[in-house]
Amino acid sequence: MNIGMNKKTRVTAQRHAFAAFILAALLTTSSVALSAAATGEFHAPEIPADARLPKNFRLTDANGKTRVLADWRGKVVALFFGYTQCPDACPTGLARAAQAVRLLGTAGKEVQVIFVTLDPMRDTPAVLREYPIAFHPDFLGLFAPPAQTPAVARAFRVFYRVNPGATPQTYTLDHGVQTYVYDKKGKPRLAISHAASAEEMAEDLRTLLAEKD
Amino acid sequence: MRLSLILPAFCLAALPATVQAQVEIHTPWVRATVPQQQATGAFFSLVSPVAAKLVAARSPIAGRVELHTIQIQGEVMSMRPISEIPLPANEVVNLAPGGAHLMLLELKTSLKAGEQAPLILVVEDEKGERKEYPLTAEVRPLDAPSPTLQGQHEHRHEQKN
Numbered sequence: 001m002n003i004g005m006n007k008k009t010r011v012t013a014q015r016h017a018f019a020a021f022i023l024a025a026l027l028t029t030s031s032v033a034l035s036a037a038a039t040g041e042f043h044a045p046e047i048p049a050d051a052r053l054p055k056n057f058r059l060t061d062a063n064g065k066t067r068v069l070a071d072w073r074g075k076v077v078a079l080f081f082g083y084t085q086c087p088d089a090c091p092t093g094l095a096r097a098a099q100a101v102r103l104l105g106t107a108g109k110e111v112q113v114i115f116v117t118l119d120p121m122r123d124t125p126a127v128l129r130e131y132p133i134a135f136h137p138d139f140l141g142l143f144a145p146p147a148q149t150p151a152v153a154r155a156f157r158v159f160y161r162v163n164p165g166a167t168p169q170t171y172t173l174d175h176g177v178q179t180y181v182y183d184k185k186g187k188p189r190l191a192i193s194h195a196a197s198a199e200e201m202a203e204d205l206r207t208l209l210a211e212k213d
Numbered sequence: 214m215r216l217s218l219i220l221p222a223f224c225l226a227a228l229p230a231t232v233q234a235q236v237e238i239h240t241p242w243v244r245a246t247v248p249q250q251q252a253t254g255a256f257f258s259l260v261s262p263v264a265a266k267l268v269a270a271r272s273p274i275a276g277r278v279e280l281h282t283i284q285i286q287g288e289v290m291s292m293r294p295i296s297e298i299p300l301p302a303n304e305v306v307n308l309a310p311g312g313a314h315l316m317l318l319e320l321k322t323s324l325k326a327g328e329q330a331p332l333i334l335v336v337e338d339e340k341g342e343r344k345e346y347p348l349t350a351e352v353r354p355l356d357a358p359s360p361t362l363q364g365q366h367e368h369r370h371e372q373k374n
């Protein structure tokens with residue numbers, strides 16, 4: 001628990017942890033340094049207060065309604081970026097989030113998990129409505145129009161790349177698989193690694209839920 | 214009674230030596246989809262008694278089936294088509310979430326947990342002879358666990374502690 005670290009060192013360490021996290025996402029380097037740099041309060045690396053991660057978003061839900069982060073003020077929000085044709089990291093990430101929310105019991109109602117598609121061409125509203133709730137009835141899918149998706153990903157520093165497939169419809173995506181967690185005041189706080197467990201995620205969410213509104 | 218025991222033994226002995234040895238396929242499953250979702254992964258393990266390779270697959274419920282592999286580096290997941298999956302003699306080769314797997318593309322139907330999905334695997338031996346293996350894979354829930362990723366998680370803990 002940060003023995004021998006004063007507050008300043010700790011903040012610097014957090015900043016470094018986050019910088020390393022973003023670097024890992026962009027350069028596809030190892031994540032080992034990241035997990036080692038996590039602070040004592042949370043399992044996941046903390047996003048420093050001065051990180052330029054968006055404090056808001058404007059995305060659309062399956063019903064065509066515009067949603068902004070402030071819609072969930074007072075709740076903890078977990079943002080996961082992916083695509084439904086992803087065979088592995090996306091279902092695994094959402095299954096873990098669902099398990100974490102269930103581990104919280106009734107407090108799980110105070111967490112909103114949002115799946116933001118990086119593939120709005122194929123993840124039509126019909127798919128986006130059904131896919132997240134296959135993991136948990138409270139999960140929500142959001143999208144930006146295809147032309148704006150790259151800008152959204154860039155703003156959130158989520159790496160992704162489209163790889164052409166054998167046919168125009170069978171392309172695949174490489175993409176970042178971290179989960180961003182915003183606190184009840186709407187501040188970006190944690191970047192949870194794909195390798196974190198549901199238990200660790202639940203503990204981190206519980207710590208954030210215990211903070212004052 | 215005695216005849217029924219002898220007869221199959223006789224038939225086996227009479228088979229020509231050139232017939233390709235049977236590849237064993239264990240616990241095939243595919244991940245469920247939601248309506249209009251066009252792709253999903255198929256997973257199983259294989260054991261071939263002779264060196265061979267999985268070179269193709271197809272399914273009546275998918276326009277295309279491709280062999281893919283997944284890599285997670287740092288916090289980025291990438292998936293790529295591959296042309297074949299080697300099957301060394303007598304080794305268990307796992308096609309599992311987090312690694313090599315089949316992708317069922319251009320799905321013609323959505324797959325609900327508990328249903329059965331037909332698949333045909335094409336295995337080629339070292340002489341270039343191909344054999345087809347029809348099978349049915351169990352459709353498991355969308356949130357079925359991914360053992361490989363859990364393995365990575367345990368690994369990370371070892372490094373952390």
